[in-house]
Amino acid sequence: MSGQAIILGAEGAKAADLSSTSRVRTFAISLRSQPLAWLRGLALPAVVLAGLEASVRLGWVPAHLMPAPSDLFYTLLELADGPLWRHIAASAKRVFAGFGIGAMLAIVFGALVGLSKVAEDYIEPSFQALRAVPGLAWVPLLLIWLGIDETSKITLIAIGAFFPVYLNxxxxxxxVDRKLVEVGSMYGLSQLALVRRIFIPAAKPYLFTGLRSGLSMAWLCVVAAELLAATQGIGYLLTDGREVSRPDLVLVAIIVLAAMGKLTDSVLKYWEARSLQWRDVFAGAA
Known part of the structure; x- marks a missing residue:
């Protein structure tokens, strides 16, 4: 019997070693394919920009409605020498503050509701009702309660970021597989140990999905807040372009917003990949 156990143990160690080798090989392949993935990601924007440039230059699209991408580039350079970085810094500060507050509250209440059926009975109906309220519906009330300063904007962003993180x-x-929880209880793990060793690793993929969705919602909410009452920020830049009838300003603001959203999402995606690199999951067919 002991010899059989040794054989089984050796086979298990060999399987684990093969699995580890497979993950290392997959990680190495993914590193080598990253430059190619970046080039593929740039292909569609390049085609769209080239098509717009040609359409405007040939007169198919009115230049006063859709400026050529080359003209947008010059507008971007002009703003970069002036107020662009101040607008980006103002919006980023609001997004990070609101997203941080909303995500932390979502993690607290999400863990409470997820782990406790009693807490779910008390909290979940109210949160589901509040989730159905559009973010813009909070704006008049926040302006009445908190005024037009930073507090109302950060609160709106926190509300927008809260629900994606909470739900996920x-x-x-x-x-989480109920059998894993039962096995942990059989081995005498305390409630805190169950959370640390079973619930947190199993729920991490969902949490990162919620964080990325919440961050995207935070960028949407900051534009909504700045469109209504702000003197700085990307949303203010959008309003300024509309008031002076300059579509190039509006489009540059949209491009900057998209770039900031992509940049911050990429940081979260990198953090997700580092935190969950122990998983051996399907990464998509080549």
């Missing part, structure tokens, strides 16, 4: 975290906790 609750779903992640509730999708």
């Amino acid at each position: 975290l609750v779903a992640g906790i509730r999708n």
Whole structure:
């Protein structure tokens, strides 16, 4: 019997070693394919920009409605020498503050509701009702309560970022395999140990999905807040372009917003990949 156990142990160690080798090989392949992935990601924007440039230059699209991408580039350079960085810094500060507050509250309430059926009975109906309220519906009330300063803008962003993180975290906790929890309880793990060793690793993929969705919603909400009451920010730049009838300013603001959203999402995606690199999951067919 002991010899059989040794053989089984050796086979298990060999399987684990092969699995580890497979993950290392997959990680190395993904590193080599990253430059190619970046080039593929740039292909569609390049085609769209080239098509717009040709359409405007040939007169198919009115230049006063859709400026050529080359003209947008010069507008971007002009703004970069002036107020562009101040607008970006103002919006980024609001997004990070609101997203941080909303995500932290979502993690607290999401863990509470996910782990406790009693907490779910008390909290979940109210949160589901509040989730159905559009973000813009909060704007008049926040302006009345908090005024037009930074507090109202950050609060609106926090509300927008809260629900994606909350919903995904609750779903992640509730999708933990019940057998894993039962096995942990059989081995005498405390509630805190169960959370640390079973619930957190299992719910992490859902949490990162919620964080990325919440961050995207935060960028949407900051534009909504700055469109209504702001003297700085990307949303203010959009309003300024509309008031002076300059579509190039509006389009540059949209491009900057898209770039900032992509940059911050890429940081979260990199953090997600580093935190979940122990998983051996399907990464898509080549």
